[in-house]
Amino acid sequence: xxxxxxxxxxxxxxxxxxxxxxxxxxxxxxxxxxxxxxxxxxxxxxxxxxxxxxxxxxxxxxxxxxxxxxxxxxxxxxxxxxxxxxxxxxxxxxxxxxxxxxxxxxxxxxxxxxxxxxxxxxxxxxxxxxxxxxxxxxxxxxxxxxxxxxxxxxxxxxxxxxxxxxxxxxxxxxxxxxxxxxxxxxxxxxxxxxxxxxxxxxxxxxxxxxxxxxxxxxxxxxxxxxxxxxxxxxxxxxxxxxxxxxxxxxx
Numbered sequence: 634x635x636x637x638x639x640x641x642x643x644x645x646x647x648x649x650x651x652x653x654x655x656x657x658x659x660x661x662x663x664x665x666x667x668x669x670x671x672x673x674x675x676x677x678x679x680x681x682x683x684x685x686x687x688x689x690x691x692x693x694x695x696x697x698x699x700x701x702x703x704x705x706x707x708x709x710x711x712x713x714x715x716x717x718x719x720x721x722x723x724x725x726x727x728x729x730x731x732x733x734x735x736x737x738x739x740x741x742x743x744x745x746x747x748x749x750x751x752x753x754x755x756x757x758x759x760x761x762x763x764x765x766x767x768x769x770x771x772x773x774x775x776x777x778x779x780x781x782x783x784x785x786x787x788x789x790x791x792x793x794x795x796x797x798x799x800x801x802x803x804x805x806x807x808x809x810x811x812x813x814x815x816x817x818x819x820x821x822x823x824x825x826x827x828x829x830x831x832x833x834x835x836x837x838x839x840x841x842x843x844x845x846x847x848x849x850x851x852x853x854x855x856x857x858x859x860x861x862x863x864x865x866x867x868x869x870x871x872x873x874x875x876x877x878x879x880x881x882x883x884x
Contacts, residue, residue, distance in 0.1 A: 688771070743779060770789050
């Protein structure tokens with residue numbers, strides 16, 4: 634089961650960096666999770682930096698062996714992890730929990746969790762994945778459109794409670810990857826896509842002019858399918874800006 638071996642740290646620059654160092658030394662086994670109370674140089678999508686705030690956030694990194702996974706199926710690793718984190722958050726609330734493509738976790742228009750996946754390649758296959766997961770446990774004032782588990786449920790779960798649910802979910806969805814249940818993963822992932830089948834405002838990062846589009850799903854390699862003026866356009870990761878749809882900044 635994923636998460637049986639736990640490394641707990643008081644402070645580290647980044648749990649993903651720490652995991653990468655252990656992996657390079659041959660000291661990181663499949664399913665190991667690294668937890669830190671404080672991260673001083675955590676990283677998110679598009680190279681964004683952020684600092685964790687002790688018990689206010691869950692910050693952990695998992696190492697998963699994925700040498701059975703081809704490059705064409707890499708997107709299903711992302712789907713399985715996003716579904717695992719989404720399911721964990723859902724266990725603490727009755728509100729709908731969604732996946733903002735490709736792997737942010739949202740409640741309505743507010744972000745509650747993020748994922749950063751860094752892969753190691755060998756002979757055209759993904760030998761392993763370092764999976765960083767950050768979850769807001771209590772309110773984080775520095776992120777305007779964020780929400781937290783405490784705000785949803787009225788109480789702040791402890792880190793190990795969150796970890797137990799994550800371990801169970803990650804183990805379940807990892808087994809779906811091993812069994813090549815790709816259609817199941819894709820259809821389940823699409824069923825939880827944030828703003829799917831809604832008319833929303835989007836921007837292309839290379840051409841930041843707002844336009845109206847409708848998210849219709851993802852293709853077989855995880856690219857986003859957006860309908861614009863009746864035509865489906867395929868977008869790769871980081872090509873779209875969704876910020877016009879985010880919740881209001883909290884004061």
